[in-house]
Amino acid sequence: RNNCDFILYKKPSMYALELKTTSGTSIPFDKESNKCSGIKKNQIDGLTKMSGYEIVCGFILNFRKTSNTYFMGINEFNDFLNNTDKKSLNEKDIIAYNGILLIATKKRVRYTYDLSFLWNKEEGT
Numbered sequence: 001r002n003n004c005d006f007i008l009y010k011k012p013s014m015y016a017l018e019l020k021t022t023s024g025t026s027i028p029f030d031k032e033s034n035k036c037s038g039i040k041k042n043q044i045d046g047l048t049k050m051s052g053y054e055i056v057c058g059f060i061l062n063f064r065k066t067s068n069t070y071f072m073g074i075n076e077f078n079d080f081l082n083n084t085d086k087k088s089l090n091e092k093d094i095i096a097y098n099g100i101l102l103i104a105t106k107k108r109v110r111y112t113y114d115l116s117f118l119w120n121k122e123e124g125t
Contacts, residue, residue, distance in 0.1 A: 001034070003046025004057070010119050014055045018043050021062035026088035031081055038088070044081070047074040056118060060102070063091060067106070069113060070099040 008015040020027050020038060028038035039059065047057040051074050058073040068091060076097045080089065095101075103114040 016057045026090040028088045072099040
């Protein structure tokens with residue numbers, strides 16, 4: 001029941017990230033309970049609360065079928081939740097709500113991601 005999977009610190013900012021991957025075309029979420037296999041209510045609530053302390057919070061969402069990985073901030077995710085009756089999130093939804101496609105380099109079977117956009121975003125570049 002952790003708020004996030006990963007905490008990253010690059011002076012002067014802290015980042016709280018929940019990491020999700022799917023072999024399908026969408027990632028399920030449950031805004032009412034913790035019963036789904038994807039994004040759980042306690043993760044949404046925890047990241048939302050943490051974002052109030054000037055911590056950059058969001059999701060790293062990997063779609064193995066298309067080899068695409070996105071960053072979606074918790075504020076954008078909450079906007080999506082407030083404007084949908086859907087119970088899963090697909091790539092089109094992420095793009096529509098300003099998700100950022102990550103630059104990825106595949107090394108044999110694992111990926112390395114360029115997360116510099118996070119601190120560049122904070123510096124205003």
